[in-house]
Amino acid sequence: MVFVISFSDSNPERVSKLIQRTFPRGGGDIPHHKEATDGKPIVVMPAPSIVVIPLQQHIGAPCEPVVAVGDKVKMGQMIGQSTKFISAPVHSSVSGQVLAVEERRLANGAKTMCVVIRNDGRDEMVAGEKHGDLRKISAAAIREAVKNAGIVGMGGAGFPTHVKLNPPKPVDTILINGAECEPYLTCDHRLMVEQAEQMVHGLFAIMKATGAAKGVIGIEANKPDAISQVQEAVAEYEQLSVAVLQVRYPQGAEKQLIKAILNREVPSGGLPHDVGCVVSNVHTAIAIYEALSAGKASYERVVTVSGGAVVDPRNLLVRVGTPIEELFKFCGGFLGEPEAVVCGGPMTGPPVQDLLGPVVKNLSGVLALSKEEAAFDENFPCIRCERCVRACPMGLTPNLLGEYSNKGLYRDAERLHLRDCIECSLCSYVCPAKRALVTWIKKGKAGLAAENAKEKVS
Numbered sequence: 001m002v003f004v005i006s007f008s009d010s011n012p013e014r015v016s017k018l019i020q021r022t023f024p025r026g027g028g029d030i031p032h033h034k035e036a037t038d039g040k041p042i043v044v045m046p047a048p049s050i051v052v053i054p055l056q057q058h059i060g061a062p063c064e065p066v067v068a069v070g071d072k073v074k075m076g077q078m079i080g081q082s083t084k085f086i087s088a089p090v091h092s093s094v095s096g097q098v099l100a101v102e103e104r105r106l107a108n109g110a111k112t113m114c115v116v117i118r119n120d121g122r123d124e125m126v127a128g129e130k131h132g133d134l135r136k137i138s139a140a141a142i143r144e145a146v147k148n149a150g151i152v153g154m155g156g157a158g159f160p161t162h163v164k165l166n167p168p169k170p171v172d173t174i175l176i177n178g179a180e181c182e183p184y185l186t187c188d189h190r191l192m193v194e195q196a197e198q199m200v201h202g203l204f205a206i207m208k209a210t211g212a213a214k215g216v217i218g219i220e221a222n223k224p225d226a227i228s229q230v231q232e233a234v235a236e237y238e239q240l241s242v243a244v245l246q247v248r249y250p251q252g253a254e255k256q257l258i259k260a261i262l263n264r265e266v267p268s269g270g271l272p273h274d275v276g277c278v279v280s281n282v283h284t285a286i287a288i289y290e291a292l293s294a295g296k297a298s299y300e301r302v303v304t305v306s307g308g309a310v311v312d313p314r315n316l317l318v319r320v321g322t323p324i325e326e327l328f329k330f331c332g333g334f335l336g337e338p339e340a341v342v343c344g345g346p347m348t349g350p351p352v353q354d355l356l357g358p359v360v361k362n363l364s365g366v367l368a369l370s371k372e373e374a375a376f377d378e379n380f381p382c383i384r385c386e387r388c389v390r391a392c393p394m395g396l397t398p399n400l401l402g403e404y405s406n407k408g409l410y411r412d413a414e415r416l417h418l419r420d421c422i423e424c425s426l427c428s429y430v431c432p433a434k435r436a437l438v439t440w441i442k443k444g445k446a447g448l449a450a451e452n453a454k455e456k457v458s
């Protein structure tokens, strides 16, 4: 492909002159705010005295607890068992004693069953099964190891990875999504700089598990040091390449990434395997490598802690189950009262309702935003400027989708392809009238699903 280029150059000026691929429709420039953390190495945060580990940290069926109050557990020990195919087991992130198996509040305010464990500080680990040489492990064994390690999409989706590694259609290419186009987030950037080789080994495992012959790592051009490190890591493998992507939101959305790198269009309602590829996140690929090489379960992750209301923003390696409040404390606390606290990036992440909510496997960042960063504007009438229409990367009419959804006209919204909305929030961001388009669209999708369910029953 002419647009997948290979080079080794960490000079930002030269990188800016190289061919940069992108998606053809909509999109826009948004402020990045990544400078507070993109040059800072990942710091290991000490484990807290108590962890609260949710039994559902993934799309699909929740896990059944396999421990009880009073049980002693080790780090990496399975504490929640998956009973359905679309699910992923959950493991302890510390060694210690189970204090409770009960409902607790997550950061988004929802309640779910959790295992609460008092950390004994010994970090005693279970011995996981190691698979040293990738050439000697079968595709099925890779999928099994990934499943047993409880790996889910760590970029935010939380889809069980072992399911993704078993696509129902043939795939020829694996894309590693290193775009990280959300403002503030830099955890994937730092992982590519610090653990590029591990990511490449993870990519090879995904290729083997799916039967794909090629692998491409897509990275936005504002990460020249990551591009350089990854290029070095793939240099000796002719089946791998780096695609430099234009800095343009939402470049990291799955469909936009596939279009930019492979020039393939995922059909409405379709998935990447419908166009012969699988997309994986950077952190997920590294977790796969760790599961295979060290038998490590998914019980910790890198989280970007940033925003104008944080004293010392950083990227932290954090145990799953750590209260979010502890991350901010570790970063020096708040500069005054934050205007908003958000899980993930500010464009797509939900607000934090409870600071005691725990870190979960797919939490890429927590942001404490200052008043200047999180100004909530009044909602004015639409002025028919069509900026939202021009910005929409899915070619939709967000002004109408928002209006119909807000008025409960779900079938009208459906006719305008409501379900194709990827909830990137760009329409709301560019709207001069500050209309809450994406909030209404989400409401419309929920309303439509409820109407469909009702019709099915009657």
Ligand code: SF4
Pocket: 391, 392, 393, 394, 395, 396, 397, 398, 401, 420, 421, 422, 423, 424, 425, 426, 427, 428, 437, 438, 441
């Ligand atoms: S949130 Fe949906 S409607 Fe709005 S710009 Fe993104 S894809 Fe388009």
Ligand code: SF4
Pocket: 381, 382, 383, 384, 385, 386, 387, 388, 389, 398, 399, 430, 431, 432, 433, 434, 435
């Ligand atoms: S950008 Fe806002 S004001 Fe302009 S057409 Fe869309 S909804 Fe209306």
